[in-house]
Amino acid sequence: MTTLWRIEGRGPMPIIRAANARLDDELEPLPVSWSVFEDGSPEAGRIDILFDHQPDADAFVREIGLEPDDVDILFAPLPDEDWIAMSLEGLPSVEAGRFLVYGEHTSGDLAEGQFGLWIEAGPAFGTGHHGTTKGCLEALDKIDRSDFRPATVLDLGAGTGLLAIAAAKIWPACEILATDIDEESVIETVENAAKNGVKSRIEAVVADGFHHPVLEARSFDLIFANILAGPLITLAPGIVSRLEKGGRVILSGLLEEQSDKVEAAYDALGLKRIDKAIQDGWVTLVYAG
Incomplete structure (x- = not known):
């Protein structure tokens, strides 16, 4: 390793x-x-x-x-043994709306009525412990409660695949694509999808932004982009062009002081901001197309 x-x-x-x-x-x-x-x-x-x-x-x-x-x-x-120790001892389960993100060592925390997301700590981003990931899960839970039901979902920059897996759990009928620029993250997404019983529901590919044949001529009802402020701004035209009319975009990975620039990029492209939440100084934005 x-x-x-x-x-x-x-x-x-x-x-x-x-x-x-x-x-x-x-x-x-x-x-x-x-x-x-x-x-x-x-x-x-x-x-x-x-x-x-x-x-x-x-x-x-x-x-x-x-x-x-x-x-x-x-x-x-x-060392590998230190990383394992950090994942087992240092990371409690995390509640976010109706979701519970847990490791094997905290699987007993899952309660009836919760959507369990089994994710172990590793080098890929997205264990639910960061304010950005938790904010995205809470936004997902909130839009589901508003009776929004997407047929197609894109998790752009998927990391561990947590958000794609969450979408597969809460919307059993939707079609989901997860992408990441890092091959190791895509491998981890596939492994995590299998552990969570949704491997057949999620297509995962290595892609830099929208540069991949699988993304050509495709549009989505919901797009997650939990990345960084700079790439969120750069990718805004691509995200907006691939959003179905009436769809939703959930953005995170930005600090409070970066939010104005990111919001300006999406406002200028005609999206309407419908929600904004802050977790430990990190912002999650929800837009409607």
């Missing part, structure tokens, strides 16, 4: 959020994933950045604006 390398930064939340925003840019080397958390209080933050190769850590943290005088930096390989 590939050894993961981890950069951890702990410091004031504004500095941590600014570093996260810098990761919207196409920095080299690109990490495989990163997450921001509160670190004991809303004013203190932690950013965890994972690589599948050993980066020049000093140069990388400087490039994203983390200075040792302001932020405590830890850089070390993350």
Whole structure:
């Protein structure tokens, strides 16, 4: 298995959020994933950045604006046994609307009437513990309660496939496509769909944005895009052009201070914002076509 390398930064939340925003840019080397958390209080933050190769850590943290005088930096390989320990001991199940995201170690938390999503922690993004993923699940639950029933769903930048799996669980009749630029994430999506009993319902492909034959001349009633603010803006014309009339778009992966620019991009293309929610400083937007 590939050894993961981890950069951890702990410091004031504004500095941590600014570093996260810098990761919207196409920095080299690109990490495989990163997450921001509160670190004991809303004013203190932690950013965890994972690589599948050993980066020049000093140069990388400087490039994203983390200075040792302001932020405590830890850089070390993350052995496989440590990653497993983090997934089993450090990640509780997560409730989001009627959904419960759980690992094998917390499967007993699933209650009657909940939609269970079995997702183990790993390098792909999307375990439900991040405010963006939780926000998307809550938005999905809310639009289902409004009697919106899509026939076709696209999970753009699927990561673990969590959102595609959630759609398959809550809407048994819909057709679902999950895409990601990273091949490992697509493999994980397929594996997670199988574990959750919905493998036959989800088509998963490696695609950079909309550059794939399977996406040509296709449109969707619901599009998830839980990625980053920069790509959300870049992909806005493609997302809007592939949305069926009366469809819905659920966007996340952006901080509060990035929301205005993302909203402006979709407003300019004629979509109507129908919901906006904030989880730990992260924004989820819902638009109607």
